[in-house]
Amino acid sequence: MLEIRNLHARVKEKEILKGIDLTVRTGEVHAIMGPNGSGKSTLAQVLAGRDTYVVTDGSVVFDGKNLLEMSPEDRARDGVFMAFQYPVEIPGVSNLYFLKAALNQIRKSRGLPELDAMDFLNVVKERMKLMDMDQALLNRPVNAGFSGGEKKRNEIFQMAVLEPRLAILDETDSGLDIDALKIVSRGVNALRSPERSMILVTHYQRLLNYIQPDFVHVLSEGKIVRSGGKELALEVEERGYAGLEWETADAR
Amino acid sequence: MSTQTSTIEELAAREYKWGFVTDIDAESVPPGLNEDIIRLISAKKQEPEFMLEWRLRAYRHWLTMKEPTWANVHYPPIDYQSIVYYSAPKSKKERPKSLDEVDPELLKTYEKLGIPLRERELLAGVAVDAVFDSVSVATTFKEKLGELGIIFCSFSEAVREHPELVRKYLGSVVPYTDNFFATLNSAVFSDGSFCYIPKGVRCPMELSTYFRINAQNTGQFERTLIIADEGAYVSYLEGCTAPMRDSNQLHAAVVELVALDNAQIKYSTVQNWYPGDKEGKGGIYNFVTKRGKCAGVNSKISWTQVETGSAITWKYPSCLLLGENSVGEFYSVALTNHYQQADTGTKMIHIGRNTRSTIVSKGISAGHGQNTYRGMVKIQKSAAGARNYSQCDSLLLGDKCGAHTFPYLEVKNTSSQVEHEASTSKIGEDQIFYCRQRGLSTEDAVGMIVNGFCKEVFRELPMEFAVEAQKLLGVSLEGSVG
Ligand SMILES: Nc1ncnc2c1ncn2[C@@H]1O[C@H](COP(=O)(O)OP(=O)(O)OP(=O)(O)O)[C@@H](O)[C@H]1O
Ligand SMILES: [Mg+2]
Numbered sequence: 107m108l109e110i111r112n113l114h115a116r117v118k119e120k121e122i123l124k125g126i127d128l129t130v131r132t133g134e135v136h137a138i139m140g141p142n143g144s145g146k147s148t149l150a151q152v153l154a155g156r157d158t159y160v161v162t163d164g165s166v167v168f169d170g171k172n173l174l175e176m177s178p179e180d181r182a183r184d185g186v187f188m189a190f191q192y193p194v195e196i197p198g199v200s201n202l203y204f205l206k207a208a209l210n211q212i213r214k215s216r217g218l219p220e221l222d223a224m225d226f227l228n229v230v231k232e233r234m235k236l237m238d239m240d241q242a243l244l245n246r247p248v249n250a251g252f253s254g255g256e257k258k259r260n261e262i263f264q265m266a267v268l269e270p271r272l273a274i275l276d277e278t279d280s281g282l283d284i285d286a287l288k289i290v291s292r293g294v295n296a297l298r299s300p301e302r303s304m305i306l307v308t309h310y311q312r313l314l315n316y317i318q319p320d321f322v323h324v325l326s327e328g329k330i331v332r333s334g335g336k337e338l339a340l341e342v343e344e345r346g347y348a349g350l351e352w353e354t355a356d357a358r
Numbered sequence: 359m360s361t362q363t364s365t366i367e368e369l370a371a372r373e374y375k376w377g378f379v380t381d382i383d384a385e386s387v388p389p390g391l392n393e394d395i396i397r398l399i400s401a402k403k404q405e406p407e408f409m410l411e412w413r414l415r416a417y418r419h420w421l422t423m424k425e426p427t428w429a430n431v432h433y434p435p436i437d438y439q440s441i442v443y444y445s446a447p448k449s450k451k452e453r454p455k456s457l458d459e460v461d462p463e464l465l466k467t468y469e470k471l472g473i474p475l476r477e478r479e480l481l482a483g484v485a486v487d488a489v490f491d492s493v494s495v496a497t498t499f500k501e502k503l504g505e506l507g508i509i510f511c512s513f514s515e516a517v518r519e520h521p522e523l524v525r526k527y528l529g530s531v532v533p534y535t536d537n538f539f540a541t542l543n544s545a546v547f548s549d550g551s552f553c554y555i556p557k558g559v560r561c562p563m564e565l566s567t568y569f570r571i572n573a574q575n576t577g578q579f580e581r582t583l584i585i586a587d588e589g590a591y592v593s594y595l596e597g598c599t600a601p602m603r604d605s606n607q608l609h610a611a612v613v614e615l616v617a618l619d620n621a622q623i624k625y626s627t628v629q630n631w632y633p634g635d636k637e638g639k640g641g642i643y644n645f646v647t648k649r650g651k652c653a654g655v656n657s658k659i660s661w662t663q664v665e666t667g668s669a670i671t672w673k674y675p676s677c678l679l680l681g682e683n684s685v686g687e688f689y690s691v692a693l694t695n696h697y698q699q700a701d702t703g704t705k706m707i708h709i710g711r712n713t714r715s716t717i718v719s720k721g722i723s724a725g726h727g728q729n730t731y732r733g734m735v736k737i738q739k740s741a742a743g744a745r746n747y748s749q750c751d752s753l754l755l756g757d758k759c760g761a762h763t764f765p766y767l768e769v770k771n772t773s774s775q776v777e778h779e780a781s782t783s784k785i786g787e788d789q790i791f792y793c794r795q796r797g798l799s800t801e802d803a804v805g806m807i808v809n810g811f812c813k814e815v816f817r818e819l820p821m822e823f824a825v826e827a828q829k830l831l832g833v834s835l836e837g838s839v840g
Contacts, residue, residue, distance in 0.1 A: 179794045179798060179799050182795055182796055194789050196810070198807065198813060208796035268796065268797070
């Protein structure tokens with residue numbers, strides 16, 4: 107589904123990604139860990155198409171298409187979803203209205219009929235229960251004045267409504283209390299399916315207790331320095347990044 | 359004026375524009391302004407003596423005045439002697455012969471607003487022949503309104519048919535001495551709308567200039583007078599969302615509203631005059647004086663405006679709150695893109711006791727647009743218990759545009775309350791990216807954020823107008839981000 111080869115990216119003059127190789131097959135869940143500033147968010151943003159980051163080398167193929175040539179909205183319409191590490195506030199635009207517009211754009215691009223207000227609400231209600239979302243939150247402007255945890259939960263709620271094929275979750279677990287972490291994990295697990303792939307960026311093994319990844323990668327200074335199964339996360343937790351013996355990246 | 363409301367009526371009304379002056383088409387009035395020209399205008403319109411006298415007084419006063427320079431707008435000097443003051447329509451020869459001769463950018467906009475081909479020709483001023491049966495439509499409306507005693511006609515007709523009402527109220531809100539442009543208008547006004555709602559009558563339909571047959575050729579010096587007698591209610595819509603082209607660069611209109619005891623007037627405007635091309639060439643200068651007088655107790659006047667057009671807009675719809683407990687409201691969205699300049703706002707003059715006013719102004723600047731809000735709240739000594747709430751928000755798109763806010767406040771009564779809130783925000787690249795990551799295009803994202811920003815104002819517009827206004831903002835902002 108996703109093939110990243112030798113990906114290099116910089117912001118301004120600074121090179122951040124220095125040759126990432128990663129293959130994510132349909133239905134797989136990959137966790138990416140790594141110290142602060144190692145380039146995890148950069149990788150996520152490059153995949154989502156943010157133009158602050160300039161790709162200087164390498165390729166990304168998504169479903170046989172050159173992802174790097176596509177606009178951010180086309181990527182989204184093709185099923186790439188990113189849950190932001192820092193979700194953005196959009197004053198004046200209600201959460202529900204925003205989500206309906208997004209869903210209908212995505213549907214339109216796939217040749218599906220747009221949902222009217224009623225149908226949309228039916229879709230939303232179910233997902234609200236799943237994410238234990240408060241109705242009041244949905245009527246408020248997108249993320250405006252949301253607490254850190256509410257924002258994160260809202261990201262996963264959006265994912266649940268938009269049903270992407272590739273979900274990239276950037277530190278969705280940070281800032282969540284234990285109950286919220288359970289709810290978010292429940293949401294993510296409910297969306298796990300043989301048709302959907304996920305990349306979880308996280309610092310904590312904790313999340314991986316709830317969401318069991320198929321693979322774990324450690325990113326350091328813009329490179330994947332180790333890859334393994336879920337036991338790698340435990341090793342990271344125990345020994346810290348510094349204590350890991352770096353092996354040559356052998357990303358699948 | 360998009361497809362939703364493009365009724366036959368309005369087409370008909372517009373067609374009429376080109377038909378109605380055929381008898382004077384041959385007449386060539388030389389450019390320039392003097393007493394003879396004014397006499398000629400008045401004679402052409404078969405006006406009673408008092409009207410001519412009033413025009414002449416205005417003209418003589420105008421000669422003593424200087425063009426104002428305080429507004430934050432810049433334009434080359436206007437040569438008032440080169441303007442033709444008798445607004446005969448352009449002859450067919452001078453107008454584009456087909457859409458091929460019209461600015462392609464303008465045509466693209468029509469297309470995006472979904473305006474039918476036929477209408478596009480009309481709006482762009484293409485010489486086409488009238489084919490609609492306009493008379494019957496107009497008559498139906500007139501009959502319906504007439505049964506209720508409502509007078510709704512062209513200003514010229516009102517001067518002839520209802521001179522007592524015109525005489526009583528004309529200049530009672532905006533005197534001919536008011537300001538440079540209003541005084542000029544008083545001397546040479548071409549035509550406009552007149553509306554009188556009798557005591558206790560609630561006008562059953564939104565009155566719109568679309569439905570008016572006689573006064574389409576209002577030209578550059580439009581004059582409107584609306585009177586709501588005791589307990590009457592009227593909602594009046596001015597303008598349309600499609601960009602209107604006009605070869606007259608200067609527009610100096612005057613609108614006067616009078617609300618007597620317990621009467622209510624709601625006046626909504628969507629102004630989308632041609633703003634000029636991307637470099638700002640060829641746009642309209644729109645210098646308007648709009649004022650309402652809440653003369654009676656418990657009366658209410660609301661101004662709602664969406665201003666997206668014109669190269670330069672200079673406009674301050676205001677309320678004189680005389681009657682006890684009277685209410686003035688001003689809701690405004692002003693958008694400037696490319697090289698447009700807008701200096702707009704309102705004045706709320708509190709004179710009566712317990713008078714209240716609300717001001718909500720939303721300024722949007724994009725491109726090199728300059729947007730100025732200028733508002734005055736004046737609470738006179740007599741206005742015990744008066745209250746004002748003002749909210750004034752600016753939204754910037756890009757970093758070459760500007761927003762400026764000049765609130766003036768004058769409070770002479772200590773029992774009054776005045777609140778003012780202001781904010782400036784910018785549509786951030788991160789907001790746009792967030793929307794795009796969810797599948798929305800940049801344009802949809804901008805449209806959504808801008809519409810969210812304007813919500814409080816759109817809520818005040820009649821439903822179909824609100825829908826159009828939203829669409830219009832989207833189109834007006836195209837290409838301004840990303
Ligand atoms: N827009 C930017 N301008 C300048 N530097 C940037 C920008 N974005 C990222 N960087 C730098 O690139 C490096 C990688 O940042 P990135 O956000 O990808 O790290 P991360 O692995 O997600 O870290 P964290 O765990 O703290 O979220 C950091 O040194 C950061 O300062
Ligand atoms: Mg990060």
